[in-house]
Amino acid sequence: MFAFGLGLMLLQTTQNAISFGLDLIVTPIISLTFMVPVGLIADKYSHKKILLISLLGRLMGLGALSLTFNLFQNNAKMISIVIFLIINAISNNFTNTTYAASIHKLVNPRYLAKLSSLSQAATASANIFAFVLGVFLYSLTDFDFFIAFEIGATSIAWLLLLSMKFHSIAPLKIAKNDRQLPGFKASFKYLRHHSVLKVIIFLDVVINFLLSAFNIGLPYVIIKQLHAGSKLVGFLEAGISLGILIGIFLMSFSKDNHHFLSRLLLNLNVVGLSTILFGFLLNETSTSKFQLPYWGFF
Numbered sequence: 276m277f278a279f280g281l282g283l284m285l286l287q288t289t290q291n292a293i294s295f296g297l298d299l300i301v302t303p304i305i306s307l308t309f310m311v312p313v314g315l316i317a318d319k320y321s322h323k324k325i326l327l328i329s330l331l332g333r334l335m336g337l338g339a340l341s342l343t344f345n346l347f348q349n350n351a352k353m354i355s356i357v358i359f360l361i362i363n364a365i366s367n368n369f370t371n372t373t374y375a376a377s378i379h380k381l382v383n384p385r386y387l388a389k390l391s392s393l394s395q396a397a398t399a400s401a402n403i404f405a406f407v408l409g410v411f412l413y414s415l416t417d418f419d420f421f422i423a424f425e426i427g428a429t430s431i432a433w434l435l436l437l438s439m440k441f442h443s444i445a446p447l448k449i450a451k452n453d454r455q456l457p458g459f460k461a462s463f464k465y466l467r468h469h470s471v472l473k474v475i476i477f478l479d480v481v482i483n484f485l486l487s488a489f490n491i492g493l494p495y496v497i498i499k500q501l502h503a504g505s506k507l508v509g510f511l512e513a514g515i516s517l518g519i520l521i522g523i524f525l526m527s528f529s530k531d532n533h534h535f536l537s538r539l540l541l542n543l544n545v546v547g548l549s550t551i552l553f554g555f556l557l558n559e560t561s562t563s564k565f566q567l568p569y570w571g572f573f
Contacts, residue, residue: 276405276406276408276409276412276421276424277409277421277422277424277425278298279405279406279409279410279413279509279512280409280412280413280418280421281297281298281356281418281421282297282494283409283410283413283508284413284418285297285352285353285356286494286495286498288349288350288352289349289350289352289353296487296491297353297356297357297360298360299487299491301357301360301361301364302360302364302367305361305364305365305368306364306368309365309368313368313369313372314372316369317369317372317373317376318376321441322373322374322376322377322380322441323377323436323439323441325369325373326369326370326373326374326377326436327433327436327437328369329366329369329370329373330366330370330429330432330433330436331433332362332365332366333362333363333366333367333370333429334426334429334430334433335362336358336359336362336363336366337359337422337425337426337429338426339355339358339359339362340355340356340358340359340422341419341422341423341426343355344356344418344419344422345419377441378390380441380442380443381439381440381441381442396520396524399516399517399519399520400516400520402512402513402515402516402519403513403516403517403520404513405513405516406508406509406510406512406513406516407509407510407513409421409509410506410508410509410510411509414506493508493511494508497511
């Protein structure tokens with residue numbers, strides 16, 4: 276909800292399509308920069324302490340954003356936003372990596388698969404309501420409310436984390452040479468001899484590159500070119516999250532692990548066909564002055 280409100284605020288302030296993609300630019304750069312040190316720190320120090328410090332850093336970043344946000348005007352607001360996104364990306368890197376490494380200290384191994392399914396379902400469900408609720412609140416309040424709400428939510432998460440017990444597990448003995456960089460070299464050596472994995476990674480990069488056009492361009496087209504309003508963007512984003520939730524639900528009932536490649540290709544063909552039809556729809560709306568009258572109730 277905070278990220279969606281941030282995109283709407285930047286689009287309204289800067290009138291630039293990059294507003295919804297600013298986080299998509301900052302986060303990957305920070306992830307690549309801190310990839311090695313985050314892994315080393317997560318292996319060496321207490322997981323609970325790392326998580327607490329990481330969330331505390333995010334709280335400090337939010338506090339600094341709330342104090343400096345209104346000091347800038349128009350495009351200058353990007354300065355405080357970019358600084359916060361850098362802090363937020365670093366915090367999320369440490370949080371996600373350390374959480375993944377410490378999950379077996381929090382949950383019995385027998386329940387890890389169930390926890391993963393519940394976490395994915397909870398995230399998708401939250402996203403469905405977050406976009407709709409975010410549009411509703413953005414129409415009633417300003418972005419300062421979103422910052423305050425995020426500070427409150429992060430504070431609750433910090434307190435919950437503080438109350439959690441991390442069960443002690445004997446640490447693995449890591450040799451001096453058994454570090455992150457040799458592991459990366461071994462991974463690249465493995466990929467060199469498995470052409471299928473190289474093709475999959477290449478396709479994954481291309482697909483994610485193309486998907487950025489949806490994340491950045493779609494809200495701009497709907498709000499600035501079709502003049503359909505930000506509420507429609509919220510409902511479309513909620514629809515994407517609903518599709519993810521349905522997909523997780525269907526996959527959880529799929530017991531057959533055979534013919535996985537054929538199912539993957541079928542799904543990719545459906546996505547490709549849907550994208551082509553969606554492109555024709557957008558082209559029609561941009562060339563025929565299609566006003567979408569049945570969206571008036573939004």
